[in-house]
Amino acid sequence: MADLMKIRAMLKGDTTEVKVLMLHPMETGRRKNDFDEIVPAHFIQQVSASLNDKIxxxxxxxxxxxxxPYLTFYLKDAKIGDKIRVTWMDNKGESNNIEAAITAA
Amino acid sequence: MITRRNFLKSAAALLALVPLRAVAAVWNKAAFAATKPEAALQGLGITRPQSSSEIDLVAPDFAENGAIVQIEVESHIPNTEAIAILADKNPTSLIANFMFSNGAIPKLITRVKLAETCELKVIVKVGDRYYEASKNIQVAVGGCG
Incomplete structure (x- = not known):
């Protein structure tokens, strides 16, 4: 399951840059497959990120x-070694999460 | 014995146990199902956004493939709480709403789908005030299939 998400958190100057990649089809519910059938909606609805367990x-x-989905976000007041956790949940109730420690750039 | 008073007491105690986060984390179906930007904004409770030069919106002028358009948004407005992203010509207007707290910088990079040439709009929430910036993006091949 680890391959469903990738994360990298790096301290650059006084800002931490967190890059996250999530493997997910993000089906809109409007696309048709090769058999002209609607592919049901399947997409991530919620994403949350925490720094040392604080949202x-x-x-x-x-x-x-x-x-x-690809997402980069930025934090101030974070230190090398601090833990970043990113969690997603989709419209089918499936979810996944990944954790990384902040490293030097 | 379950009396009304006891029931209410325990119900209140239970409610107090539910962390605020769980309450905030209900997916805003009304806003995301909206097919017009005005309805999406209404669903988010956004009223009278004012245009602001303090918002950076970096996106291509021309997108070859509407299925993957990378955008970067940063708000320089102090006390920015949230950034919403909308595209007026998508089947559903609201793309995402990001809420920042505890030292998160109101800046992000992500990739969106654009159905056709459109006005990409970002709306920044600061308390009960709203600010907006937008950019026209020409889309060669739509990506909202």
Whole structure:
């Protein structure tokens, strides 16, 4: 399951840059497959990120986020070794999360 | 014995146990299902956004493939709490809403789908005030299939 998400958190100057990649089809529910059948909606609805277990970012997504979502966000007041955890949940109730420690750039 | 008073007491105690986060984390179906930007904004409780030069919106002028358009948004407005992203010509207007807290910088990079040439709009929430910036993006091949 680890391959469903990738994360890298780096301290650059006084700002921590967190890059996250999530493998997810992000189906809108409007696309048709080769048999002209509607592919059911399947997309990430909520993403949250925490720094040492404290929420720093909460996002709600619709179907307009591109397939295999990519997100970069930025934190101040974070240190090398601090733990960043990113969690997503989709419209089917499936979820995944990944944790990384902040490293030097 | 379950009396009304006891029931209310325990119900209140239970509610107090539910962390605020769980309450805030209900997906805003009304806003995301909206097919017009005005309705999406209404769903988010956004009223009268004012245009602001303090918002950076970096996106291509021309997108070859509307299925993957990378955008960067940063708000330089102090006390920015949230950034919403909308595209007026997508089947559903609201793309995402990001809420920042505890030292998160109101800046992000992500990739969106654009159905056709559109006005990409970002709306910044600062308390009960709202600010906006937008950019026209020409889309060659739509990506909202």
């Amino acid at each position: 720093v970012l909460e996002a709600q997504w619709g179907t307009g986020i591109a397939k295999n």
